[in-house]
Amino acid sequence: MEGQTGGVDESAVGHGYTIAAVSKLTGVSCHALRAWERRYAFPVPHRSPTGHRRYDAGQVGVLQAIVRRLQEGEAIGTVMAELRSGELPLPPEPPPEGAAFAVPQSIAALVDRLLEGDLRGADAVVAEAAGRLGPAGQASELLGPALIEVGERWFRRRCDVHQEHCATEYLRTKLHGLVDAARHANTTPTRTILLGTVQGDRHEGGLLMLGLMLELAAVRALILGPDLPARELRDAVRRWHPAALGLSFVLSRNVNKRFRELAEIREVPVFVGGRSILNYQGLARRHGLIPLAGPAFEVVGPMLDELDRREHAG
Numbered sequence: 001m002e003g004q005t006g007g008v009d010e011s012a013v014g015h016g017y018t019i020a021a022v023s024k025l026t027g028v029s030c031h032a033l034r035a036w037e038r039r040y041a042f043p044v045p046h047r048s049p050t051g052h053r054r055y056d057a058g059q060v061g062v063l064q065a066i067v068r069r070l071q072e073g074e075a076i077g078t079v080m081a082e083l084r085s086g087e088l089p090l091p092p093e094p095p096p097e098g099a100a101f102a103v104p105q106s107i108a109a110l111v112d113r114l115l116e117g118d119l120r121g122a123d124a125v126v127a128e129a130a131g132r133l134g135p136a137g138q139a140s141e142l143l144g145p146a147l148i149e150v151g152e153r154w155f156r157r158r159c160d161v162h163q164e165h166c167a168t169e170y171l172r173t174k175l176h177g178l179v180d181a182a183r184h185a186n187t188t189p190t191r192t193i194l195l196g197t198v199q200g201d202r203h204e205g206g207l208l209m210l211g212l213m214l215e216l217a218a219v220r221a222l223i224l225g226p227d228l229p230a231r232e233l234r235d236a237v238r239r240w241h242p243a244a245l246g247l248s249f250v251l252s253r254n255v256n257k258r259f260r261e262l263a264e265i266r267e268v269p270v271f272v273g274g275r276s277i278l279n280y281q282g283l284a285r286r287h288g289l290i291p292l293a294g295p296a297f298e299v300v301g302p303m304l305d306e307l308d309r310r311e312h313a314g
């Protein structure tokens with residue numbers, strides 16, 4: 001199965017493999033790939049600008065290792081548990097040259113410095129980026145992608161947990177700094193939006209990115225942080241009367257249940273975004289929620305347009 005590329009559209013590789021290509025390369029059906037993503041959180045693809053799944057060469061290699069274990073007669077649940085615990089033998093990392101996703105130089109340099117514990121070196125990379133990018137660019141072109149790259153390296157066992165924690169902590173601190181500076185500069189906010197993640201979801205990178213983009217757009221972002229029960233979100237809405245609530249969905253667990261709880265919050269429009277929302281936009285609408293798929297810098301405009309439209313409608 002390894003090295004078998006016949007029949008796969010190579011043009012897809014520059015932007016990542018399509019689900020059909022991965023299915024051809026690994027022998028795993030498209031249906032199973034989507035089911036494993038939901039059930040075992042692997043393989044989680046990147047998304048093309050139009051929202052289609054795109055897998056990288058490393059994920060294809062891991063899938064091939066999984067298929068080998070399945071062919072040996074092992075059950076999928078056991079193999080996925082082996083993957084999580086680090087027991088599954090994995091193929092070597094594909095070379096970065098010509099890989100499906102070549103990580104831009106400054107992102108790789110920043111992550112390398114952080115994993116070496118070299119914070120001064122990391123500061124130098126960030127300072128260089130700050131010299132050529134505004135705060136939105138620093139967040140969306142360097143800090144956010146670096147956060148994801150750290151996670152990917154940890155996942156591929158190219159770094160240990162303490163290295164990942166140190167790097168993630170640094171990147172979150174930098175994002176907080178940008179949010180703080182934008183908030184100070186935003187002296188006459190036009191409206192307030194509450195931001196959080198739902199119960200069980202501890203990923204706060206998306207919140208910080210969205211908070212930054214909103215502050216830069218003259219909106220006060222009250223970031224409540226991650227992992228909030230719906231009851232707390234509802235109480236916060238009743239206490240502070242914001243113009244809207246924005247929730248980031250990174251994990252796709254219990255989405256149905258969370259949507260049902262959020263449907264009870266009727267006082268303000270509830271926007272839902274984040275990497276998991278792509279698969280659940282119809283379900284969100286059926287619960288009266290407003291899904292916004294895409295990076296924060298792209299969706300802030302439509303979010304504010306929607307609020308304007310609702311305000312004008314009365």
Ligand code: B12
Nearest residue numbers: 151201202203204205206209248251252273274275295296
């Ligand atoms: C950092 C990280 C962590 C950190 C989080 C630290 C923190 N305090 O935030 C830690 C180590 C805690 C962690 C834990 C886990 N993680 Co994690 N993590 C990540 C990682 C590497 C980056 C996430 C991130 O910050 N992204 C950066 C942000 C900026 O991007 P974003 O979320 O896509 O948001 C953008 C847009 O979507 C949009 N947006 C976001 N929210 C919103 C909201 C609205 C309203 C709008 C309009 C827009 C919008 O704006 C953002 C900027 O453009 C991702 C890998 C990845 N590829 O994303 C995995 C990932 C999200 N984690 C994953 C998993 C499985 C886990 C764990 C279950 C691992 C484990 N076995 O324990 C736990 C779960 C913890 C929990 N209960 O939540 C999976 C999720 C799969 C899934 N769909 O369910 C991922 C995708 C990794 C993978 N490749 O499998 N994780």
